[in-house]
Amino acid sequence: MTKPATLKEIARRLNVSVSTVSRALHDHPSIGLRTRTQVQQLAQELNYEPNKTAIFFKQGKTFTIGVILPNLSEEFFSMAITGIEQTALKHSYNVLMGQSHDLPELEKRITATMKDHRVDGLIISLAKDSKDFEHFNQLDKYNIPVVFFDRIPPQKTAHYVSCNLRPGISQAAQFLIKKGHKRIALINGPSSLLATKERMEGYTAALHAKKIKIDMGLVVSTDLSTGGTEDAMKQLLALKNPPTAIITFNDYVALDAIRYARRHNKKINQDLSFVSCANLPITHYLDTPPLASVEQFPREQGEKAMEIMLQLLTRGEELKQKGQFFQTELESRLELIEP
């Protein structure tokens, strides 16, 4: 209704200067007790609240960090952004959120509007098929630091947090081998993702260690859609020597795969055992969940990414001089699922 109170208004009413009011409210020692209390009292009465947009503008800071991620509907990302938000809030930063829906074009556009809004920093998990990272480098010109997490770019001149899937996948394979499985399949993701490569490496490492020859027929891939996963399953079940266990790219793929297997009259975790990645809460509700899942610590990744961001925001220049990059790799870990 009425315009919010300003320093100027308070100054006018008290017949003092704006600077006096400003200092009085900040308890600056050079302001006398009388005026100070007068100012503070009137400020209270008028419900004065500093106009942060003015302060942000003047300081060139917004205390806002942008977060771009593919999709909130994936529990992994909603957990990650929760970690980011919580850490941000602790340090009085706000979170501007945007979803790329795995569309590089949209990702680019959101990046642009966030730059326009002069976010102090950007935390991003890349869209599935992002190939062009030029617009992120552009942000450097605006002094907007960028921290990637989980879906990180191939270039090594970037700050990032990721979760190394190799140990987890290796543990998964070993776990299955110990259970007596000899033919262990891997439903992997799109080859463009770094994560796909990592899973492959963990898989081969574990099989090598146990002297099991790798049958490339057992390694298939999905584009992460339900249809893609079903195609992959079809491929595997059509083998003359089909697998007795399957490691899936993530929990969603596992769900699709398990449903497919069930429909084809496989007894889950008897005829065909499953282990997946991500360890999302969703799996705990299934009556036939995978036996285990590789925990990727989304929340921790988010927290860590925000912590790195805070570092960059406080001592960014110094670090940029040195050409140092924050690169944190969390170790994935296999977690058993109790049905």
Added chain:
Amino acid sequence: MTKPATLKEIARRLNVSVSTVSRALHDHPSIGLRTRTQVQQLAQELNYEPNKTAIFFKQGKTFTIGVILPNLSEEFFSMAITGIEQTALKHSYNVLMGQSHDLPELEKRITATMKDHRVDGLIISLAKDSKDFEHFNQLDKYNIPVVFFDRIPPQKTAHYVSCNLRPGISQAAQFLIKKGHKRIALINGPSSLLATKERMEGYTAALHAKKIKIDMGLVVSTDLSTGGTEDAMKQLLALKNPPTAIITFNDYVALDAIRYARRHNKKINQDLSFVSCANLPITHYLDTPPLASVEQFPREQGEKAMEIMLQLLTRGEELKQKGQFFQTELESRLELIEP
């Protein structure tokens, strides 16, 4: 690295005034062709981008709307915010996101920081136990419109979007009655929620219509935690005349309830049928999902809330004069789930 280019910088280099540069870039007719092209060319070269914080500050607008919701981990809310974000993006608004985690205190704090950031408007779904709405009324003083969705306050002097559960729940009960069920239980939510009352009304209405006497022993409640739901199930299964069908408050409650029933050797949807609310994608992955779920259109609610917000932002004053409130109620609808 180098400071971003400003109007002043361009003006200095071209030996013209700042206002000329500003107008030239806006294709103002009063600027000559020569200077205009000169200015635009140099702007291009210097990669000039208007400093929106300055513009926001001057215009008193931020083109940002705050969204506060209880929890992104609930698919319902992540779908809702997706609807909000998409509509916002269409109109060049950004979304500042905050989770209350169902803590009224946190909700209050986030509201405060969003006010500080001078969001142009606030869309909010209340924390479970929010009782105090004074801080939202406060926002009125700052000319920040508030639109509630789904979890709305009891007061009727507010803009809101909600989904009326009565028709959906009635359909659910009728659906079960048609299947031959006589003893239909309802696991309801906390009595503080409006939604709980609505479900009860839909339930009684349907049973009344079919001349089935209401047995209050069949109506239990959960605090929405897994433990609470299990207690509720325990209560129901301990009845001397236990239910043959259960309507649950939402899908998460259904998942917990189904798991509990399975552990107690009930054949799901044979011994004991389930119908729930929310119709989240998660249910489609279960091998024993509820038979049906009441769709609450989270995405549509989000979109509608944002549309109302846009109205308020453009013709807010006018509407406030008239004391009009936007209050949209979507109708819930029962959707069958194919396993």
Added chain:
DNA sequence: AAAACTCATTCAAACGTTTGCGTTATTTTC
């Protein structure tokens, strides 16, 4: 050839806040 008009540009204020420096008036020091 003076008056009226057009065109291109500049001036200056405004948005709200912070802050280095300058200006008083009062008090302390020797």
Added chain:
DNA sequence: GAAAATAACGCAAACGTTTGAATGAGTTTT
């Protein structure tokens, strides 16, 4: 009692942009 120190406050610039009003030069009208 004059000089120095201190306390309390005001001035003005700065951040980047927009915009109404003013200025100046050149062109047309009469």
